Amino acid sequence: MRATAYVGIGAVLLAGCASMPDSGDMRDVESTPRQDSKVRVFALPPAEDAEPQEIVQGFLEALTSDDLDYETARKYLTGDALETWDPGGSTTVLAEAPTPYTQVTGDRPKADEYRFQLSGKKVARVDGQHAYTPTSGEYRRPVHLTRVKDTRQWRIDELPQGLVLGRSDFERNYRAINKYYFTSAAQSGEPGTVADPVYVRSQADPVTQVVRDLLKGPTSWLNPVARTSFPSGTALQKGTRALTPDDQNRLVVPLNKKADRVSTSRCREMAAQLLLTLQDYMPTGVTEVELQGSTGAQLCVLAEGEADVPGSHGVGKSAAYEYFIDGEHKLVRLSERDPVTTPTPVPGALGKGEKQLRSAAVSRDEGRAAGVSADGSELYVSPLAEGGALGDPVLRSAGATAKDRLTTPSWDGRGDLWVADRDPRKPRLLVLADGMGEPLEVRTPAGLSGRVEAVRVAADGVRVALILEEDGKRALYIGRIERDADAEGTTVSVVELRSVTPELEDVTAMSWAGDSQLVVVGREPGGVQQMRYVRVDGSPTPGSGPSALTGVEEVAASEDESQPLVAHSADGIVRLSPGEQWQTVVKEGTAPVYPG
Template identity: 30%
Template sequence: MDSKRALAVDGRRVLGAAVVVFTVSACSIVPTRGPITPEQHQISAGKLSQPHVRVIAEPPRPGATPKQIVDGFRVAMANFDDDHKLARQYLAEPLASSWDPRAGATVFEEKQLTGAEDPAKGRRPSSDQRDVTLQGTTLGTLGPDGRYQAADAPGGSAGGKVGGKRERISSQTFGLVRVGGEWRINRVPHQGLLLTAEDFARAYQQVDLFFFDRAQDVLVTDPVHLPIRPGEDRAAAVVRRLLKGPTDWLRGAAVSGIPDGTRLSELLVDDANKIRVNLTAEAAEAETNAERLRALAAQLAWTIQTNLPEIKQVSILIGGVVVAVNNSSIVQRDQFGDFDPAGIKATAHGYYVAKDGRLHGITDGKGQAVPIAPGAPRRKLVQPALRSDEQALAWLDGKSRVVVGDLKGQVQARTWLTGTDFTAPSWDRDGKVWAVDRLGGGRSRVMRGTAQGPLPVLAPELENTHVKELRVSRDGCRAAVIYEEGGETHVKIGVITRDGDTVQLGRLRPLGIPDEAKVTDVAWQDGGHLLVLKGERSGAELLRVPIAGPDFVRITPVSSIDGIAAASKDSILANTDNGKILLYDGQTQTWSTDLGVGDYPMFPLG
């Protein structure tokens, strides 16, 4: 490349097409899609005050070639000063005025740049027109609403191979013309930005927004990436994005308790890290209902203090007047623990099926037998799943029945679902059991059930697939699915929407996990992350995968893991092929191996 990025080091500046400087503003670095970053080196996404790396672009140089113009434009796209003023200098009119950098972004890993010195394809040779084509891999896209969407994992018959693995090869073509003797871009492959993974990390920060499920029982995490704009107040930017509502992907599943049309009038942070959020008069609608006002306060407190943990107190004003929530003018995230997006109590226990076939709960680091309903199998529970209150258990009876029993041992176990060949059951937070009936011939039917019988689920995207596993998230708004289609294995996240009695699972989106065919198990860690087990036995690999971001994290590896369960980032259960039950402590990043002997580790829900 003719242009070079450079770092400001020890106060010295190395010039090129762009200069990268460090500024004390908010940005957590998003790793490139290369080697997976060990967990201990991850930078918390929760602190918007952390230093970030900023790109300072340079204008086009006189006499620059088409290749240099395209390369310079790509670098300049990562600089947000003055609405991409410098980037527009690489463009010819009318494109310079009509180009919309806010339309989203494509994260792209370049492999080859071609055609820079040849006449544009399909045109007569001309000294005033050129095409420059970038060939490479599309890693993901960022929508106008800030949601990052990973590209489909490598697969299919198209594409090249690197290291024996198929890649997503795509092309990005720019058209150039001479303007006043200098080359400028007059045609771009699409609106929005085209960024490398490194530039995406420098230009955007991931933040977690919080909305509600439709019943307004639990907060739903909605991760987005916000651009880092010089001089912009990061806390204000986060609140403004929250006020716009959920991402398009979650609409219909998640709702906001903040009245429509509410805007941020003013946001002030004092020296004691107390924040005052002044909302416009539209928010006054929430004051007419105590529960709605509490929902508004919960969303603000969770969003602000999750992303800015240094903020100690939040005061909410509407039209300049302080609002009292639960008779207090100060709100904090801890006041709304009943809405915790984790979806389960902090005191929830881990469980497993012991070698003798009985259910064991983990207390003080040891497994203890738990009584179970009459009618439970005498030999061994198969694929059990635990309800959120830890008072009921679902399991498979053979392949064709999903049975539910209570953990007090007083009520006879009952069949809730019957079919042909069920996946392991999964509870939702409403107390309904989900499972997928494999009908044969590459067909599947998603089902959910109660003690009164089965309830329909519309899942047209999964009807002609062979589903291997389905896990409903603890907020009840999403589900993780492993399925086979066309001879390939996929791992995707879908959205659960409810309209009266109609429940639908759809909008399946990939996570971009390399080698999806090797994925054997998944578990929800929290509302924004999925725990993924790849490989088998000595080659097992455990990943913490964001549902809307490119930064995978490898959990400290342990060989021979067969199954997993998770309750949070710091609490993971696993079983090994030799029958050991392991507990992972995220604080110390160590595994305890003295819990007991058995399999089917589980936490409530997830």
């Protein structure tokens, strides 16, 4: 029905592609305009007696089409290029569509050979595992053409591996999804799920692509701290072409013999990974998954909403309250579900004002809180219960000024407490086991430059977001948390830090806002402050960010995306509920947080 509905649009597109010039000067290859995701774009094969520049243009346009295996693009190739070109090896994303121009060598080109240079400004690279990484710099790659002896037609016989696309074509053709795996108990305490963001082609049988990608296992960056329940070598049954949910939103997934002998409990974990991943891609499209073995026999069935779904999101739990520091420097809380809009002090010592606070963090079960003193020199941990005593500080900083002392703390999924000491004489990232143990210095990559200005640990416990300041500029990084235990104790390390906001010159605040997304406050070079959502791989999110807000100093988001965004701005503590506008909660208040 969709194909029929868009016949007219498809005809217009094809007519536009067919208008190839047969003479005249070289022109830039125009990027295909952003289109509705339902519109399919079909490539045209090479025209008879097409000139070299037409062959290059036609090939680049074919890369933006919806051909399942780039069959039309391959018609522009010959020789080794036809045999060895691997479009799935990687994708280079440029700011604009690649520009081909004749390479000047000083020699007159041969009659049966022609060489072009593809150029552009690099934005990102998507590797063979479909993982996205922001990049920069100039892109220059050669393309060589020759006349085929038998037909005397120009064809490409040398070209760069993979795909090269303009950003608009990439965003039209590809879609970000989260694959779901389990964290190991050694890394995150109780096993839970962790999101692994990748990009899949949105038109070319996406459901089957999503399943195949999941079965291949975690991407290289996440693999050291994640596991899959699928046995090694598990794949779709040979001959499986397309997976489609039935009219009851039930998906049957036939697997090869590697999965034949799994236990029922392990099979349900496998089904849970599939269900979570597919529901991220199509939230209302799959409600039940059935796994079949190599003989077609049912291995297990798992439906959404079952009470014992393995690996249920730790990240999907709604917080009971929003928290912040009020004008009297006490920790207070507010429930969005409560019609009373006046914040109330938390139960226990931190809500009574026994110690004035400037920031706090609430444990994920909302049973404890950590508070930093008003001058930033002391960290306290206290139960959120009546009668709870404040006790002695669990950590002290000797920084000379308040800005050189403790950051806002953060609780991970294990119940450990993270905080950075910004003392210039000994800057450290620290973790306190169960929020009360001896502070353990976290190992960071050798040669790490910059001081940690903010730290937020994801609910999965294996990823951490850090704001690092260097030379007066602050940037946001995501790192992987690794724990190693031996006879001498436990070592905690943050490894493979990667920038996720390379286009922002100064990041002032951030918070996790979903399984693989953060909300960030910052500004571009020469620009004004803005608030936006970014993915942990550094790729842009579709649509616009939160509506504009003046003078944002701090921001807090729940990892349950249905809960309001809370910020400390020029108007005080403000809240943005889905589908609404910013509303002022109180005029005096700072340091808003959700549990975590």
